[in-house]
Structure formats: C-alpha cells, structure tokens
Amino acid sequence: MVGQRAQHGTFGTFGCLLIMALCLLHLGAPGQALMTLSTPGEKAMSLEGVRGSSVTLACSPGPDILVVLWSFTPLGFLVPRPMAVTNGASSKVEAGSSALGVVSLRNSSLVLEELREGARGHFLCQALHVSSGQLHTTYSYYTLAVLVPVSKPQVRLSDPSPVEGISVVATCAVREGTEPVTFTWHHHAPRSPEEAVVGLAEPQLRLDPVNRTHLGWYTCSARNVVNELSSAGIFLDVIYGPDKPVITVEPLGFTEEGFWASEREEVILSCLAASNPPSHYVWLRDDIQVHKGPIYIITSAGPTHTGLYTCLAYNSHLDTRSQNTIQLTIYYPPEGQPSCAVLPTLGAVTLLCTWPGGLPTAHLHWEGPWGISPTSPSNISWSNTTTGLPSGSVFTCAGQHPALAQPAFCRVTLWEPPRSPTCWTTITLGDQFIMLSCEWPGGEPPALLSWLDKQQQSLGDPSSSTAVYLLQTQDDLAGREFTCLGSHPLRVPDPRCQLQLEAPQIAVAETLVSVLEGGEAWMDCALQGGTPPVQLLWLGPQQQQVEQSTSGFMLYPDSVQLRLQIQDADPAYHGGTYQCVARNAVGSSHRRVLLEVLSEWSGHVCLCGYPAPPNVTISRLTYGRHRREVQLQWAIQGPGNLTGFLVQRRASVPSPEAGAWETAANDIEPESRARRLGGLDPGVLYAFRVLALNHYTAGYPSEVKTPVDPPFSIYPAVLGAAGTGMVVASVASLLVFQYAVRHPQTFPRTETATTSSSDPAQEPAEAPVNVTITVTATP
Known part of the structure; x- marks a missing residue:
C-alpha cells in the first residue's frame, strides 16, 4: 500500500x-x-x-x-x-x-x-x-x-463613403456574450447637439437608400443580462452634390435681365452649392475664368465688369458639376473723349469717330468744311471727295451724352506728307526672294503706295506708308526696272520712285598659277559689284565645289574676297582649271584660273632644314554677342612649316608702344584658321595679332586689328529704315516671306533661279551681265 x-x-x-x-x-x-x-x-x-x-x-x-x-x-x-x-x-x-x-x-x-x-x-x-x-x-x-458579459461592440459599414442613393448596411458585432443580446443604434449628425436613436434590437442597420441626412457618426450598444457596452463611433460620409448653386449679389439691385451695380462700387458675388465633399468653385465672366473660390469680389466695378457671371461648382470625388448664371450690368458714362481717325481711299477720305461705352450710348456727329453730318450712336463714318480741299483742313467730331453737361470733342487735321517716296531692295531667305521696299512716311491720312512693273502694271494691293513686294529669284531679273507709285488725297500729281537690279561682278588676281609638286598654291577671287548679298565659291578641276572640309584645301573668306589655298600640290589631283563663281538673287558670274603643278625643278632642291614659319594675315575679326567675345579668322601667306599659332591681345590705346601684349590663345592646331575668344570687357577696345609657330620659333606677327560689329541682319535693317510707322508693314512683309517660301507657285517665274544649292558646274562660261540699280524720284 x-x-x-x-x-x-x-x-x-x-x-x-x-x-x-x-x-x-x-x-x-x-x-x-x-x-x-x-x-x-x-x-x-x-x-x-x-x-x-x-x-x-x-x-x-x-x-x-x-x-x-x-x-x-x-x-x-x-x-x-x-x-x-x-x-x-x-x-x-x-x-x-x-x-x-x-x-x-x-x-x-x-x-x-x-x-x-x-x-x-x-x-x-x-x-x-x-x-x-x-x-x-x-x-x-x-x-x-x-x-458571459458582452464584449465591446464593433461597427462595420458596407461602404463608409457611399454615394447618395445607394444602399448601406451598418453591422454591430460582438465577439462574445450570453444570449440574448439586444442592440441599440445611435446617430450623431455633425451639426446636431444631440444623438438620435435610429435602430433597436437588431445587429444591423439598413439605410436604403442612403441620403445626405444620414451623414454623421454611428454607434451601437450591445446588452445582455450581465452588462451593456457601447462601440466606438464610426463616420458615415455620404457623398452627394453639387446641387445647383445659389448666387447672391451685394449691393442688391435688380434689372429685367438680372442685377446691376454702380461704377466704382465694391460688388460681392457669393456662390453656395450643397455638396460633400465641399464643392470647388470657379467664376466665369462671359465664359472666361476670372476667379476661384465661393466669393468673388470686384473692388471697383467698371464697364469691363458687365457680363454674364457663371458660378461653376465641382465635386472632385464624383467628378460632377453644376452651374448657375446671372447677368450683371455696370451703369457708367462714356470714358474719356471721342476718338477720331482718317482712312485713305483713292480720291477721297473717310472720317471715323467712335466713343464706345456708356449707358445709354453717346451720340456723335461731324462738323467741318463739308458741313455737319447726320447723328449716329457710338460711332460714325463720313466720306467725301477732297477736290479743292486745302492741306491743314480741320474736322471736329462732337459727342453728346445725358450724363455730361458739355459735349466732348476730338479733331483731325488733313495734311500732305512731305517730300516723295523712297525705295530700295533687300535680298532675303537664302537668296530665294528679292524684297522691294518703298516708304513715304507722314501725312494724314497716310499715303498709299503701290509697286508697278516695267509695263506699269500693279504688283499688289496698295498699302499705307510702306509697301513691300517679294520677287522670287529667276534668271531674267537682271536689268529689270520697278516703280513705286505714291498716292495721297491732297497731292497731285502722284509721286513715284524707281529702281533697277544688278548681277554680281568678280575678278581674279591671276588666271595662271604655277606651283612645285608638294608646295602650296594660292588663288584670290574678289567681288567688284552686284546687288548684295553675293555668294562666292570655288569649283575644282572636276567642277565640284571646294568645301572647307575638303582634304588639301583651305578657304579664307571675308566680305568681298575668297582666298583658296592648296596644300601639298599633286599634279594628278590638284592640277587643272578652277572657277570662282559669284551668285546673288539676280544672277551669277564666274572667272577661271589654271593651276599648273610642276613635278621637277631643273636643278636640285635643298631639304637640309625646316623652313621658317609663314606670314599670317588677319582676314576677319568681329564682335560676338554683347561684345564679350570675338570671332577671329586668319590666313597664312608664303611657304614655310608650322606647328601651331599664337594669338595675342592688348588694350588698344593711341600710342602703339603703350600696353603689353598678353597671350589670348597658344594651343591652336596648325590646321586651324579661326578661333572664338571670350572673356572680354565690353567697355574696353582690344587689339589682336596672330603669329605662326614652328616648334619654338615664331614668325613675323600679323598686322594689328581691332574687332568690328558683325554685318547687320535684314530684319533690323528693314525696321530701322522704315521708322516707327513701318513696324506693322515690316511684320506683314515677313509674313509674306514665309508665305512665299511655303507657296512658291504663287510667284511665277520663267526659269529656275540659280541659288547656293544649284550645281556650280552648270554655270555658263560667258562674262557676267552688267546691271546697275538706279533710283529716281519724281514729284
């Protein structure tokens, strides 16, 4: 046991x-x-x-x-x-x-x-x-x-953010509790101080359909024989709207069309549209947005504030919107004074007078040498011939309005423009067009100008003060004459000016150049005349254009000259006839140069050492943007070996001895012939020179030059020549350029013009046509 x-x-x-x-x-x-x-x-x-x-x-x-x-x-x-x-x-x-x-x-x-x-x-x-x-x-x-006591209830919503109109079920769940369990639902609206009982006994609360009154906090209480507990609140966010906005206006004034306010008053426009989430508001005046937000304040109302005002309410959650529109009218008298103008017409003038605005509108009439015109509201025009009307005639427009004690006036004085028309030509858009320009500023009304061809046929509609006509380049333009005809109501007879076009002319330094095989050859081509701009180019023995990138060739261009350098001359490759070709929008010309490349000297050639560096000349020195940089180009002359170049600069002063030279660039390759140099002080005038280098030996310095401004652009030239009165005409002419480029068929021609993109090999060998531009003016 x-x-x-x-x-x-x-x-x-x-x-x-x-x-x-x-x-x-x-x-x-x-x-x-x-x-x-x-x-x-x-x-x-x-x-x-x-x-x-x-x-x-x-x-x-x-x-x-x-x-x-x-x-x-x-x-x-x-x-x-x-x-x-x-x-x-x-x-x-x-x-x-x-x-x-x-x-x-x-x-x-x-x-x-x-x-x-x-x-x-x-x-x-x-x-x-x-x-x-x-x-x-x-x-x-x-x-x-x-x-078992009931546990703390938890509320779940089938959709916490429902759209108004659908069905929503709220469920009150307890984890444990001895049955029977009874439930009570409570609703607390956001702006209500008290809760309301909205459901009894059942664990589910069905809102079908849900609407905006259901928005708020919901809680449920669970109760059995042991205890009673309440849930935490859960928010039911009912999405709705926006409703049609309600617009109010302060101060309040009614018209048959809507609302009115006085000029210079503060006007407050308020907009409210029921929506959840709250609406975003946009104010439109005559379909143009003027404000964002529910309240739009016009601090000082004026005539421009009259119009239809639309309040647009937008619900970003539902992507829905609504709107309401009112008419707001601002009462005001006409501002300022009447405005007078004169329009030129052939043999007559039209007087215009306007004075817009005001409620009611102002009434206008003309007074002058022709008498008194009929009365018209807001604006009035009056036309008549100028026969016998002297220069300096005055016409008065009188405006009357009930809000004004005295009439308001404006006046115009008719006067003849001084002198006579002037005309000139400009080549533009890659030599594709010739622009004929004519100007006769001044006068009231402004003069009308028209371009005529040699047969006195009009080349376009008349224009005011400035006339521009575009010619598409073609072969038969050399020697053609054009006339600009001016017209003014007070000037008899009509004045005019004429001009004539000119083809380019060139000359070469030598027609025969001989060089030893392996040496350097130089060919010079100079422009002697022609309507600018003129393009210069060289053609090789095979009639191909010599480019800067062509191996063995170097080009040294400036404004009136084009130099060609041939390096390491080869009789098989470089020998033959070269052509210097000049082109402009009117025509072209060319000159031939024969290059002989000799294979042997009748003796012995000494190759016992390096030759000295060649001499250097500055071919171009121009300022860049804002005069803080320069574009430098140079050329070498004569034989000699080189390993690079050295550019020096100093401040340009009256005495050549004053001022020390400083190095601007010393890492220039031997094949370079140009360099852009920056870091300049716009307030200092600099002088530059270039030296050729052969290892450690420097050649003779080039001549000393100071930079110049680059060539002017066609558009500033046109605007500057035309003056203030030509701005509109110049802009119109530029639009004509663009139109002409896109629609070449609008400008007929008999033969395709020779441009820079044409094949230079097809140039005729005959001498150029000598054409002179002559400008005359007749009263």
Whole structure:
C-alpha cells in the first residue's frame, strides 16, 4: 500500500478520503452488521454565475457529519466526476477541477472563484452524518449556468463613403456574450447637439437608400443580462452634390435681365452649392475664368465688369458639376473723349469717330468744311471727295451724352506728307526672294503706295506708308526696272520712285598659277559689284565645289574676297582649271584660273632644314554677342612649316608702344584658321595679332586689328529704315516671306533661279551681265 501511494502521489489523501466516504456511504462500521442508510428528501437548485466572478454552493451538513463529497457532471455528460471531499478535519480538491475556476472547500460548501465557462453543469453534494444512531445521507443538487458579459461592440459599414442613393448596411458585432443580446443604434449628425436613436434590437442597420441626412457618426450598444457596452463611433460620409448653386449679389439691385451695380462700387458675388465633399468653385465672366473660390469680389466695378457671371461648382470625388448664371450690368458714362481717325481711299477720305461705352450710348456727329453730318450712336463714318480741299483742313467730331453737361470733342487735321517716296531692295531667305521696299512716311491720312512693273502694271494691293513686294529669284531679273507709285488725297500729281537690279561682278588676281609638286598654291577671287548679298565659291578641276572640309584645301573668306589655298600640290589631283563663281538673287558670274603643278625643278632642291614659319594675315575679326567675345579668322601667306599659332591681345590705346601684349590663345592646331575668344570687357577696345609657330620659333606677327560689329541682319535693317510707322508693314512683309517660301507657285517665274544649292558646274562660261540699280524720284 505504501509502494502504491509512492507511485500514485496524486491520489494521496483525496483517494483515502474518497474510499472512506464510499465505504461509509455503503457499508456499516467495521465489525458490525450492515447498517441501513437513511436518505432524506433530495434538494435541487439552479444558480447563475458570471464568468470571472465567484459562486458558493452550500451543502446541508446536518449534525455529526462524517464526510462530504462533491462531484461535477459537465453539460452533455452522464458520469459525474469527483471534485472535492472533506471529513471536517481535512479536505481535498481534485487537481483537474481548475478547469472550472479556482475551487476550494469552505467547511462543507464548494466555493468557485474566477469562474470559467467550463463550470456549466450539474453539481452534487453527498453528505454522510449520524443521527439517532443511524447513518444518514443528504444530497444537494445544483445546476450552474455561467453567464458571459458582452464584449465591446464593433461597427462595420458596407461602404463608409457611399454615394447618395445607394444602399448601406451598418453591422454591430460582438465577439462574445450570453444570449440574448439586444442592440441599440445611435446617430450623431455633425451639426446636431444631440444623438438620435435610429435602430433597436437588431445587429444591423439598413439605410436604403442612403441620403445626405444620414451623414454623421454611428454607434451601437450591445446588452445582455450581465452588462451593456457601447462601440466606438464610426463616420458615415455620404457623398452627394453639387446641387445647383445659389448666387447672391451685394449691393442688391435688380434689372429685367438680372442685377446691376454702380461704377466704382465694391460688388460681392457669393456662390453656395450643397455638396460633400465641399464643392470647388470657379467664376466665369462671359465664359472666361476670372476667379476661384465661393466669393468673388470686384473692388471697383467698371464697364469691363458687365457680363454674364457663371458660378461653376465641382465635386472632385464624383467628378460632377453644376452651374448657375446671372447677368450683371455696370451703369457708367462714356470714358474719356471721342476718338477720331482718317482712312485713305483713292480720291477721297473717310472720317471715323467712335466713343464706345456708356449707358445709354453717346451720340456723335461731324462738323467741318463739308458741313455737319447726320447723328449716329457710338460711332460714325463720313466720306467725301477732297477736290479743292486745302492741306491743314480741320474736322471736329462732337459727342453728346445725358450724363455730361458739355459735349466732348476730338479733331483731325488733313495734311500732305512731305517730300516723295523712297525705295530700295533687300535680298532675303537664302537668296530665294528679292524684297522691294518703298516708304513715304507722314501725312494724314497716310499715303498709299503701290509697286508697278516695267509695263506699269500693279504688283499688289496698295498699302499705307510702306509697301513691300517679294520677287522670287529667276534668271531674267537682271536689268529689270520697278516703280513705286505714291498716292495721297491732297497731292497731285502722284509721286513715284524707281529702281533697277544688278548681277554680281568678280575678278581674279591671276588666271595662271604655277606651283612645285608638294608646295602650296594660292588663288584670290574678289567681288567688284552686284546687288548684295553675293555668294562666292570655288569649283575644282572636276567642277565640284571646294568645301572647307575638303582634304588639301583651305578657304579664307571675308566680305568681298575668297582666298583658296592648296596644300601639298599633286599634279594628278590638284592640277587643272578652277572657277570662282559669284551668285546673288539676280544672277551669277564666274572667272577661271589654271593651276599648273610642276613635278621637277631643273636643278636640285635643298631639304637640309625646316623652313621658317609663314606670314599670317588677319582676314576677319568681329564682335560676338554683347561684345564679350570675338570671332577671329586668319590666313597664312608664303611657304614655310608650322606647328601651331599664337594669338595675342592688348588694350588698344593711341600710342602703339603703350600696353603689353598678353597671350589670348597658344594651343591652336596648325590646321586651324579661326578661333572664338571670350572673356572680354565690353567697355574696353582690344587689339589682336596672330603669329605662326614652328616648334619654338615664331614668325613675323600679323598686322594689328581691332574687332568690328558683325554685318547687320535684314530684319533690323528693314525696321530701322522704315521708322516707327513701318513696324506693322515690316511684320506683314515677313509674313509674306514665309508665305512665299511655303507657296512658291504663287510667284511665277520663267526659269529656275540659280541659288547656293544649284550645281556650280552648270554655270555658263560667258562674262557676267552688267546691271546697275538706279533710283529716281519724281514729284
């Protein structure tokens, strides 16, 4: 028995007490006959306990208690499980009873603390006691129900941001709680001080359809027999709108069309459209946006503020919009004075007078040498011939308005422009067009100018003060004459000016050039006349154009000369006839030069050392942008070997000896003939020179030159010549250039003109046509 107790320590005292209780309940005392057990009436009781709380189950002990045995039968089971036993002196609780909570015996009562849900079931207390010399058994029955408090409810929305009109379901969920559980729904609108009960009993709240009145915070309360808890609030954001805006105007004034306000008053336009999220507002005046926001303030109303005002409300979430429009009229008198103008017409003039604005409109009429014109509102025109009308005649336009005590006036004076028209030509757009320009500024009204061909046929519509006509280049333009005819109502007879076009003329320095094989040859071509701009180019023996990138050739251009250098002359490759070709928009000319490359000298050629560096000349020195840089070009003359170039500069002063030379560039390759030099002070006039280098030996310095401004552009020249009155005409002429480029068929010609893109090899060999431009003016 001792060994068994050691192996099963968990049985211990509880086992002994349990065996003793069973023995006493069913057997007599030792050595005695079997005793009769008395079982008084059984008692049954239902109890409720809350999970986590405590419950005490009492057992009627009676007098002379011998033993008390508690057993537990879980719900759904039939076999009871012993839980605790006591004989009054000692007690024992089964270890497995912890599933019910913290179990203990207090005398004969069973105490359940920190009650668990596993304590649901039937409890039986069996008490054995002696009464009147007999053993009696008392039974106590308990049915225990464990109640679970409701957990904190949580609210879920089927759509937290629904669009007005759809169905929304709000669900109140509790994780646990003894049934029955009842629910209560509360709604707190954003601008309401109190909550409203919107649902009872059910765990779901259906809003079908949802509308803007449902917007706000929703909470639910869950309740059972144990407790009641409320959820945290959840916001239902109902999306709607915008409704049609409501527009108010301050100060308030009504007209048949809408609202009105006085000039220089502050006008406040307010717009409100119900929407969630709140609307974005845009104000339009006559379909042009003038403001963003619900309130548009016109600080000082004027005539320009009259119009239709539209408030556009936009819901960015729904991408919906609505609008409302009102008419706002600003009452005002006409501003300033009447405006007078004169339009030129052939043999007559038209007087114009306008004075717009005002409510009501002003009435106008003309007065002058012709009498008094009829009256007209807002604007008036009056035409008549100028026969016998002297220069300096004055015409007055009188404007009358009810708001003014005195009429308002404007005047025009007709006068003849001085002198006579002047005309000139300009070549533009890559020599594709010749622009004939004519100007006769001054006069009121301005003079009309027209271009005529040699047969006195008009070349376009007359224009005011300045006339421009475009000619597309063609071969037969050389020697052609053109006339600009001026017309003014006060000038008789009509004055005119004429001009004539001229083809280019060139000359070469030598027609025969001889050079030893491997040496250098130089050919010079100079421009002697012609309508600028003129293009100069050289053609090789195979009639191909010599480019700067052509191997063995170097070109040195300036404004009136083009030099060609041939390096390492080869009789098979370089020998032959070269042509210098000159082209402009009128025509072209050329000159031939024969190059002989000699293979041998009749003697011995000494190659015993390096030749000295060649001489250098500056061919071009022009300023760049803002006079902070210069573009330098140079050429070499004569034989000599070189390994590079050196550029020096100094401030140009009256005395050549004053000022030290400083190096501007010393890393120039021997094949370079140009360099852009920056870092200049625009306020200093510099002088430059170039030296050729052969290893460590420098040649003679070039001549000293100071930079000049680059050649002028055609457009500033046209505008500068035309003066202020020609700005509009010049812009129009530039548009004509573009139109002519895109529509060459508009300018007919008999033969395709020779341009820089033509094949130079096809130039005729005849001498150029000598054409002289002659400009004359006749009164």
